[in-house]
Amino acid sequence: MTADPAAEATAEAGGGTARIAPLALVVGLARRSPTTLVGAAIIAAFAVMAIFAPWIMPYAPDFGFADRILQPPGAQHWFGTDGNGMDVFSRTVFGATYGFGIALPVVVVALSVGVPVGLYAGYRGGLLDEALMRLIDALRVFPSIIVALAVVAATSPSLLNIVLVVGVLDAPAFARLVRSEVLGLRASNFVESAIAAGNPTRRILFVHILPNAIQGAMAQTAVRAAWAVRISATLAFLGIGIQPPAAEWGAMIRQGAEFFVTGEWWVGVFPGIALVFMVLGLNMLGDGLQELLDPRRKADAR
Amino acid sequence: MTLGLFLLRRLVMILPMALFIVFCTFMLVRISGQDPIHLLTGPTASAAEIALVRSELGLDQPIWAQFGLYLLKLLRGDLGNSWITGDPVLGDVLACAPATLELMIWGVLLGALIGIPAGLGSATRPGGTFDQVTRTLSLLGFSIPTYWLGLVMMFVFFYLLGWAPPGIGRIGMMHSPPPTVTGSYLIDALLAAEWGVAHSAFGQLVLPVVCVTIIAAAPIIKQTRAIAIEVRASDAVRYAVASGLPLATERRIVLRNSATPLLTFIATEFTGLVGTTSLIEYVFAWGGLGQYGLTAITSGDFTAVQGYVLAIALFAALVLLVTDLIVIVIEPRASLRP
Amino acid sequence: MLLAVEDLHVHFISRSLRNRLRTARALNGVSFRCEAGEILGIVGETGAGKSLTAHAAMGLLRPPARLIGGSIRFAGRELASLPDAERRALRGREMAIVVQNAKSSLDALCRIGDQLIRLYRAHRGGGEAAARARALEVMAAVGIPDPERRMRAWPHELSGGMAQRVLIALALINEPKLLIADEPTTGLDVTVQAQILDLIVGLARERGMGVILITHDLGVVAHYCDRIAVMFAGRVVETGPVRAVFGAPAHPYTRALIGATPERLTIGRGTRQAGPPPPNLYALPEGCHYRDRCPVAGPECAAPPADRDLGAGHLAACWHAGAETSAAKLLQSRDGSA
Numbered sequence: 001m002t003a004d005p006a007a008e009a010t011a012e013a014g015g016g017t018a019r020i021a022p023l024a025l026v027v028g029l030a031r032r033s034p035t036t037l038v039g040a041a042i043i044a045a046f047a048v049m050a051i052f053a054p055w056i057m058p059y060a061p062d063f064g065f066a067d068r069i070l071q072p073p074g075a076q077h078w079f080g081t082d083g084n085g086m087d088v089f090s091r092t093v094f095g096a097t098y099g100f101g102i103a104l105p106v107v108v109v110a111l112s113v114g115v116p117v118g119l120y121a122g123y124r125g126g127l128l129d130e131a132l133m134r135l136i137d138a139l140r141v142f143p144s145i146i147v148a149l150a151v152v153a154a155t156s157p158s159l160l161n162i163v164l165v166v167g168v169l170d171a172p173a174f175a176r177l178v179r180s181e182v183l184g185l186r187a188s189n190f191v192e193s194a195i196a197a198g199n200p201t202r203r204i205l206f207v208h209i210l211p212n213a214i215q216g217a218m219a220q221t222a223v224r225a226a227w228a229v230r231i232s233a234t235l236a237f238l239g240i241g242i243q244p245p246a247a248e249w250g251a252m253i254r255q256g257a258e259f260f261v262t263g264e265w266w267v268g269v270f271p272g273i274a275l276v277f278m279v280l281g282l283n284m285l286g287d288g289l290q291e292l293l294d295p296r297r298k299a300d301a302r
Numbered sequence: 303m304t305l306g307l308f309l310l311r312r313l314v315m316i317l318p319m320a321l322f323i324v325f326c327t328f329m330l331v332r333i334s335g336q337d338p339i340h341l342l343t344g345p346t347a348s349a350a351e352i353a354l355v356r357s358e359l360g361l362d363q364p365i366w367a368q369f370g371l372y373l374l375k376l377l378r379g380d381l382g383n384s385w386i387t388g389d390p391v392l393g394d395v396l397a398c399a400p401a402t403l404e405l406m407i408w409g410v411l412l413g414a415l416i417g418i419p420a421g422l423g424s425a426t427r428p429g430g431t432f433d434q435v436t437r438t439l440s441l442l443g444f445s446i447p448t449y450w451l452g453l454v455m456m457f458v459f460f461y462l463l464g465w466a467p468p469g470i471g472r473i474g475m476m477h478s479p480p481p482t483v484t485g486s487y488l489i490d491a492l493l494a495a496e497w498g499v500a501h502s503a504f505g506q507l508v509l510p511v512v513c514v515t516i517i518a519a520a521p522i523i524k525q526t527r528a529i530a531i532e533v534r535a536s537d538a539v540r541y542a543v544a545s546g547l548p549l550a551t552e553r554r555i556v557l558r559n560s561a562t563p564l565l566t567f568i569a570t571e572f573t574g575l576v577g578t579t580s581l582i583e584y585v586f587a588w589g590g591l592g593q594y595g596l597t598a599i600t601s602g603d604f605t606a607v608q609g610y611v612l613a614i615a616l617f618a619a620l621v622l623l624v625t626d627l628i629v630i631v632i633e634p635r636a637s638l639r640p
Numbered sequence: 641m642l643l644a645v646e647d648l649h650v651h652f653i654s655r656s657l658r659n660r661l662r663t664a665r666a667l668n669g670v671s672f673r674c675e676a677g678e679i680l681g682i683v684g685e686t687g688a689g690k691s692l693t694a695h696a697a698m699g700l701l702r703p704p705a706r707l708i709g710g711s712i713r714f715a716g717r718e719l720a721s722l723p724d725a726e727r728r729a730l731r732g733r734e735m736a737i738v739v740q741n742a743k744s745s746l747d748a749l750c751r752i753g754d755q756l757i758r759l760y761r762a763h764r765g766g767g768e769a770a771a772r773a774r775a776l777e778v779m780a781a782v783g784i785p786d787p788e789r790r791m792r793a794w795p796h797e798l799s800g801g802m803a804q805r806v807l808i809a810l811a812l813i814n815e816p817k818l819l820i821a822d823e824p825t826t827g828l829d830v831t832v833q834a835q836i837l838d839l840i841v842g843l844a845r846e847r848g849m850g851v852i853l854i855t856h857d858l859g860v861v862a863h864y865c866d867r868i869a870v871m872f873a874g875r876v877v878e879t880g881p882v883r884a885v886f887g888a889p890a891h892p893y894t895r896a897l898i899g900a901t902p903e904r905l906t907i908g909r910g911t912r913q914a915g916p917p918p919p920n921l922y923a924l925p926e927g928c929h930y931r932d933r934c935p936v937a938g939p940e941c942a943a944p945p946a947d948r949d950l951g952a953g954h955l956a957a958c959w960h961a962g963a964e965t966s967a968a969k970l971l972q973s974r975d976g977s978a
Contacts, residue, residue: 143577260457272450280445541745546731
């Protein structure tokens with residue numbers, strides 16, 4: 001159907017994205033997709049938890065009460081205590097700091113590696129593009145957790161290193177997205193006329209292409225952040241990564257693993273629930289963002 | 303003949319990638335700065351002993367020579383010996399692989415059995431109640447850490463309810479593995495009519511398989527939904543509706559046209575599940591390839607890591623090859639010629 | 641009366657990013673009729689609602705398009721209120737459509753012959769052999785050479801013209817009472833175009849099949865159609881016997897479409913509207929929708945124009961229609977003499 005006003009209508013709605021005030025956008029989005037709203041609320045709650053952790057925690061997250069080892073949840077310790085007599089509630093709250101402390105820099109690293117690579121590969125094309133895409137394909141054969149684990153194990157399990165490794169592993173997702181956008185944009189009229197007008201490459205890349213190509217990448221950030229939180233926790237769980245007694249959720253689950261089969265479930269269950277909700281919140285938020293910003297997803301609206 | 307050519311072409315395409323992967327793993331091991339000698343010789347070895355072992359393993363050679371040596375051995379099917387146990391890596395990998403495959407195949411099969419109908423149902427009325435519920439469940443599946451799910455399951459079904467056996471290995475302590483035919487303890491025990499063994503193997507299998515199923519189903523639901531929505535909006539299906547074909551026929555057309563993209567997706571999903579399965583194996587002490595790899599990585603047993611990585615890469619290549627062959631059979635537009 | 645469409649309103653209802661409802665008024669009171677054995681041409685620029693009218697008549701609207709009001713009577717039955725299953729039984733049997741995008745509309749995973757047989761048996765039942773015979777017959781009728789061999793072809797093996805013919809064969813296999821052909825000859829070369837149109841016209845004459853021919857090409861209308869309906873902004877602005885409308889176009893839009901030179905019609909060159917942009921369906925002007933582009937618009941055009949009867953079934957929705965006819969005739973006679 002060439003005469004499909006629906007397509008025209010969607011295109012028009014898409015064109016208006018940039019002009020809409022952020023607040024109105026949020027409100028509208030929330031009404032349209034309650035999932036996104038719930039996701040945003042969960043993440044907001046975790047952010048509050050992370051920022052106000054020192055005031056929320058009843059005890060220091062790494063102080064062990066020698067006489068209160070493995071106490072079940074109760075009035076004194078809401079989530080009980082772990083094998084070192086540390087307060088599980090305080091530790092779970094503190095874990096949010098690690099969640100954000102890893103997720104945010106990972107996404108920044110991934111964006112700052114992936115976007116330029118995708119931009120350049122897509123714009124230049126040729127052998128370099130081909131080689132980069134083959135490399136990404138080769139990497140995809142391996143589950144990212146295995147690669148992350150191997151690299152972190154082979155180098156060092158410091159926080160900085162984890163952020164860098166996970167960030168770089170996350171970059172191909174952005175590179176691919178940006179590249180495919182750039183390929184489409186390059187052929188578009190307005191870029192061709194910008195080239196014809198004699199603009200320098202740098203200007204075309206950053207002024208004409210980037211602002212348009214980056215939307216899809218931005219839509220992916222929440223989902224990639226969810227992935228970063230998950231994978232860093234997994235590294236800690238496997239003992240390669242943030243080490244106990246640091247109050248990181250994965251590390252806490254590792255500490256609690258042996259207690260699952262002996263009945264002291266609370267040591268591992270509470271950090272796990274926190275982890276599930278943070279990842280879920282980011283995923284829900286990401287789902288909404290993708291629907292809103294990803295130009296290819298807009299076709300779904302039909 | 304054409305099939306032979308096709309396979310040959312595929313092999314030629316895989317080789318450089320395999321070489322690249324081997325190279326990367328090898329370099330990763332060497333740049334790690336960890337010296338495996340002490341693992342091999344023990345803390346009491348003298349300097350002379352260390353030097354002897356070093357030259358025996360070729361570790362005193364320059365790094366390129368070491369890589370060449372490794373490749374030569376690889377061509378002869380020698381993956382080297384584990385630096386920790388001293389066992390040949392190839393034997394270990396082959397011994398562990400069936401356990402992993404058993405877990406993965408059941409998990410993906412059940413995941414697809416749940417995920418595909420759920421995704422198709424979701425796509426019939428996007429935005430409807432069923433769709434909302436399914437999407438939220440699928441998001442939850444995306445968000446649950448695999449290992450934690452395994453631990454919670456063990457707590458509930460082993461500790462609390464006592465329904466499941468302790469999550470250690472593929473078979474209860476009282477039984478010995480059945481004679482190997484397929485590699486799956488459950489199927490082999492059934493084939494050998496060892497009912498007690500089969501029962502035990504089944505019991506051990508349930509929880510890990512349920513975990514893999516849950517983790518595998520989530521992306522299958524999401525992707526099936528997306529594919530089915532796209533197919534439903536396609537000209538072909540709209541035309542089927544326009545020509546008044548019965549609802550059943552219309553559904554069949556949707557399903558049939560979704561099959562190829564779905565199959566391709568599940569194949570990549572299958573290779574991607576290696577990571578998830580490793581964690582499940584780790585938690586349930588399953589003794590498969592995944593657990594072998596994780597242990598090798600965390601303990602710094604690098605010959606074992608190399609063997610493991612190679613095994614995964616070959617497995618992925620094999621899965622993709624089989625998928626392509628199936629696609630050629632079911633898809634008239636595909637052909638053996640590129 | 642085979643098909644009588646009365647005051648059809650279709651809106652596209654979507655939500656903006658701010659969650660506001662946005663309504664595109666795509667069809668605003670479309671009325672037309674098509675008798676058995678008659679060929680009605682529907683013309684108009686892209687976005688005028690030609691395809692949408694066809695889809696609405698077939699009952700193929702899908703969200704965000706929504707039928708707001710109006711009546712579609714087919715052979716005495718009101719379709720708008722007919723249950724879904726009954727409409728499905730009518731489609732492809734009593735009323736058939738030839739859609740655009742022939743190649744992508746065929747089921748890529750089903751051989752041509754099987755698609756024809758499937759459609760025949762879905763509506764008529766009966767055995768495989770009877771359906772096969774009928775399929776061969778109709779394929780030969782639409783000018784597909786070597787039908788036996790083509791039966792076994794896959795859609796992707798067909799050329800565009802061949803796919804178009806298959807689509808027409810599919811539409812005709814159940815001998816429908818009404819055929820809606822939506823630009824059936826786009827992308828075909830002129831000889832094939834003429835062949836296909838001759839075939840359709842022949843069937844209309846022989847079997848009393850009603851045909852609605854949607855096209856951009858006024859030459860096609862002049863050559864093949866009995867009556868014409870000119871659409872603009874979701875409304876039929878002028879309708880009548882082809883001779884009357886072309887001879888004395890009463891609506892300013894029709895005149896713009898035809899242009900001042902009658903030679904164009906006889907040569908049969910397409911008259912695609914290149915000039916002004918189509919009207920914004922979200923904010924149509926009050927009164928006559930053509931007002932903003934109309935050269936003769938006056939203050940009276942702020943009120944919606946009613947259809948004016950110009951005699952012999954020639955209707956035009958324009959305040960100036962009656963008065964302008966003489967002027968148009970003058971204009972035409974002057975052009976003719978020049």
